Amino acid sequence: xxAYRSRGNxxxxxxxxxxxVRAAITALLRRLPDDGIRPYAVGLSPADAAFTDADxxxxxxxxxxxxxxAALGLPDARMVVAxxxxxxxxTVELAAGPEYFVEVxxxxxxxxxxxxxxxAHEATHVLLHRLRLRFPGTADDExxxxxxxALLGVGWLLLDAYREDALGHQKLGYLTPExxxxxxxxRAVLVGEDLSARFTSPQAYEAYxxxxxxxxxxxxxxxxxxxxxxxxxxxxRDRRARGATGGTGAGYRFERHGGGLRVTFDCPVCxxxxxxxxxxxxxxxxxxxxxxxxxxx
Numbered sequence: 001x002x003a004y005r006s007r008g009n010x011x012x013x014x015x016x017x018x019x020x021v022r023a024a025i026t027a028l029l030r031r032l033p034d035d036g037i038r039p040y041a042v043g044l045s046p047a048d049a050a051f052t053d054a055d056x057x058x059x060x061x062x063x064x065x066x067x068x069x070a071a072l073g074l075p076d077a078r079m080v081v082a083x084x085x086x087x088x089x090x091t092v093e094l095a096a097g098p099e100y101f102v103e104v105x106x107x108x109x110x111x112x113x114x115x116x117x118x119x120a121h122e123a124t125h126v127l128l129h130r131l132r133l134r135f136p137g138t139a140d141d142e143x144x145x146x147x148x149x150a151l152l153g154v155g156w157l158l159l160d161a162y163r164e165d166a167l168g169h170q171k172l173g174y175l176t177p178e179x180x181x182x183x184x185x186x187r188a189v190l191v192g193e194d195l196s197a198r199f200t201s202p203q204a205y206e207a208y209x210x211x212x213x214x215x216x217x218x219x220x221x222x223x224x225x226x227x228x229x230x231x232x233x234x235x236x237r238d239r240r241a242r243g244a245t246g247g248t249g250a251g252y253r254f255e256r257h258g259g260g261l262r263v264t265f266d267c268p269v270c271x272x273x274x275x276x277x278x279x280x281x282x283x284x285x286x287x288x289x290x291x292x293x294x295x296x297x
Contacts, residue, residue, distance in 0.1 A: 011162070011171045013207075014178060015214065017143050021179055024135070024147035025186060026271035029288050031133045036290065041191040043153020044071040046198060049116035057083075057109060064116045065102070068123045071154050077126055079119065083109055089172055092122035094129045113200075117157035117172050124149040142174040150175075150183035156195050159184065159208060163201045177204060181211020188212075189219075189269050190289060218268040221251055225281060225296040232296070239263075239278065254278070263297050 015021075029036060048067035051060050058081070065079040078099045079092075083106050090104040102122050108115045124145050128134060135141045149155030159180035161172040171177070184195060185208075199205040220226045222235035234250065239261075242254045252265040261278040270289035276282065278297045285292050 011164075011169055012176050014176060015182065017175060017179055018182070020135070020140050020143045021147050021175065021183060022266075022271045024144040025151060025183065026288070027133060027135075027144070028148050028151060029270050029272075031131045036288075037151065037187075037190050039073055040071075040152040041193075042071075043156065043193065044068060044116070044120065049157055051112040051115045053110075053112065055112070060112075061104075061108075061115060061119075065119050065123070068116060068119045068154055069126075072123050072127050072152060074123065074127060074130070077123075079123060079126075081119070090118040090122050092125050094125060097126075097130075100126050114157070114161040114170075114172065117161040120149050120154035120157050121145060121173060124152070124154065127152075139174070146173045146175040146180070147183050149173075150180055151187050151190075153187070153191075153193075155180065156184055156198060160199050160201050160204045162204045162207065164203050169203075177207030178211045178214070181208040182215050183211070184208060185212035185215035186269055189215075189291065221265075221268060223252060223263055223265060223276070223295050223297045224268065225294040227296075267291065268293070 044067060048071070049064060051064050061081040065081050069075070069077050069079055076098050080099055080101045082101070082103050084103055085106045086103065088105065090102060093101045102119065104115065104118055108118065128145060128148060133144070135144045146155060146158060149158060158173040159177060161170060162177045163170050173180070175183070187193060188195070195208065196205070199208060220228060222231045227235065235252070239254065252263050255262050255264065262275055263278055264273055264275045266272070267274055267286040267289060269291045270286060272286055272288035274284065274286060276284055276295060276297050281296050283292055284295055
């Protein structure tokens with residue numbers, strides 16, 4: 001897990017990992033049990049993540065680790081936390097369990113407010129290991145881990161750990177701040193969570209807003225009824241031009257089925273491929289994330 005950056009090594013911004021993030025959301029929801037994300041609707045609270053100078057170092061670290069484990073639905077997993085000098089923020093030894101050994105950067109001995117964020121990333125590694133879900137390649141797999149942490153209610157801490165001041169700046173995780181905001185906005189659609197008052201870092205809040213704006217645009221793509229006028233007109237032109245023979249538009253595809261026309265497109269929340277009849281205004285429920293979508297096909 002990446003950790004700290006100086007002024008000479010700027011934080012990456014924007015959405016360079018967006019395709020992998022979207023694939024990670026789809027893959028995670030497909031791998032979760034039948035009740036999906038509902039068991040994770042109540043994420044890790046600021047009170048459970050709090051770790052102050054008044055806490056005993058090791059007892060406090062294990063208390064926070066236990067709270068993270070519980071938030072991720074890993075009640076039979078015990079995380080043993082140790083501190084040592086290291087370049088990374090933290091690492092975890094993945095094994096059969098039930099004990100998992102986590103080593104965290106010595107910096108957290110005194111900079112305690114972000115220990116829960118580092119533990120959130122490592123505990124999510126444990127969850128994905130148990131789900132037998134991983135992406136090929138270290139970089140993509142770490143993006144999957146950050147995405148899962150954010151979607152399942154503990155990753156907001158990773159975004160809140162992004163801060164800048166006169167001495168330098170800090171960022172945890174592999175996603176950009178805006179990408180964290182994007183995934184957290186997807187979670188908000190799924191569980192109705194509003195994190196706007198939770199961020200202690202002004203820079204994290206700004207990234208949360210920018211990421212949320214992109215997620216909102218996903219909800220306004222044709223053939224969704226909320227699509228803006230220009231996109232609705234483009235969709236209508238594509239439907240007339242391509243509907244006769246089938247063809248691809250901007251994020252959707254028309255195809256003939258029997259005597260009717262259908263349009264396929266990605267669910268704007270989870271990325272699952274949807275297929276609907278071209279029949280005007282209708283409501284559809286995504287079979288993966290169960291989001292009800294108002295469409296105008």
